[in-house]
Amino acid sequence: xxxxxxxxxxxxxxxxxxxxxxxxxxxxxxxxxxxxxxxxxxxxxxxxxxxxxxxxxxxxxxxxxxxxxxxxxxxxxxxxxxxxxxxxxxxxxxxxxxxxxxxxxxxxxxxx
Numbered sequence: 001x002x003x004x005x006x007x008x009x010x011x012x013x014x015x016x017x018x019x020x021x022x023x024x025x026x027x028x029x030x031x032x033x034x035x036x037x038x039x040x041x042x043x044x045x046x047x048x049x050x051x052x053x054x055x056x057x058x059x060x061x062x063x064x065x066x067x068x069x070x071x072x073x074x075x076x077x078x079x080x081x082x083x084x085x086x087x088x089x090x091x092x093x094x095x096x097x098x099x100x101x102x103x104x105x106x107x108x109x110x111x112x
Contacts (some may be wrong), residue, residue: 017052017072019045023095027054027068030099040065066102068095 019027034040034056042057044064051071055064066089069081080098082089090101 016047016049017070018047019052019054019070023070026095026099030102031056068098 031040031043040056040058042060044053044055044057046053046055051069053067053069055067057064063085065084067083069083071079071081073079077093079091079093080095081091082098082101090098092098
């Protein structure tokens with residue numbers, strides 16, 4: 001039996017942590033730069049009651065290279081974490097600062 005889902009809901013379910021449009025823009029901008037450089041090829045977004053996660057993958061079938069988590073604390077402010085596997089690289093309240101911890105791969109430069 002088919003079920004009907006409303007797509008025009010303006011807000012997420014109460015008590016669920018989600019990314020805002022501005023936060024998604026920042027995450028997808030970084031992702032698109034890395035895709036253009038050939039470093040990343042896939043991403044996943046996971047919403048849970050206590051956190052939202054944006055994971056970046058080199059290949060679809062692998063574990064994520066990096067995961068950015070948004071966690072809402074008791075003070076109703078977002079706490080951001082950058083994880084590489086299970087290792088916590090950086091934590092803070094400002095998303096662009098967290099993303100600076102992702103190291104860039106060295107590029108081959110040829111001199112003429």
